[in-house]
Amino acid sequence: MIRVEVGTADFDIGAETAKVAAQGGGAIASFVGQVRNDGNLETLELEHYPAMTDKALRNIAKTAQADWPLHAITIIHRVGKLSVGENIVLVVTGSDHREAAIESCSFIMDRLKTVAPFWKKETGSDGSTKWIEERESDLKASEKWQK
Numbered sequence: 001m002i003r004v005e006v007g008t009a010d011f012d013i014g015a016e017t018a019k020v021a022a023q024g025g026g027a028i029a030s031f032v033g034q035v036r037n038d039g040n041l042e043t044l045e046l047e048h049y050p051a052m053t054d055k056a057l058r059n060i061a062k063t064a065q066a067d068w069p070l071h072a073i074t075i076i077h078r079v080g081k082l083s084v085g086e087n088i089v090l091v092v093t094g095s096d097h098r099e100a101a102i103e104s105c106s107f108i109m110d111r112l113k114t115v116a117p118f119w120k121k122e123t124g125s126d127g128s129t130k131w132i133e134e135r136e137s138d139l140k141a142s143e144k145w146q147k
Helices: 013-021 050-067 098-115 136-143
Strands: 002-007 027-034 041-048 070-078 080-083 087-095 118-124 129-131
Touching: 002 050, 013 027, 013 070, 013 087, 027 098, 041 050, 050 070, 050 098, 070 098, 087 098
Parallel strands: 002 070
Antiparallel strands: 027 087, 041 080, 041 118, 070 087, 118 129
16 A cells, blocks of 8 residues: 655644554554754745656655565655644555565655655744755765665
């Protein structure tokens, strides 16, 4: 089972994890990304092009499913204006084995950060805005999965 959802609504981490667990296995791995305060941050606004985003996330999930023995994958990514501490992204993977669940979850997040077409704009508490550039560390993390 592959489930991909992009929207403005928050998600229930426990409920989403239970859905993956219900698909069988015994190993569940998850990652939750939240808006972090780097000092001056008021809000983070995420934009995307829906058709491109859905296709990219599904392709990432299909690659993970081909590379690891997974029962289920859930990817939920929020868009819109988010405040410090709010959830942005959830990735949950389920497998029979811990290594497959953990590695595939890490793979999905690393690829999501560099392949999925999301654009991020920060607004500071002083009203200043800036678009976020891709980080070198994210590119390096994603490259480690190249075959």
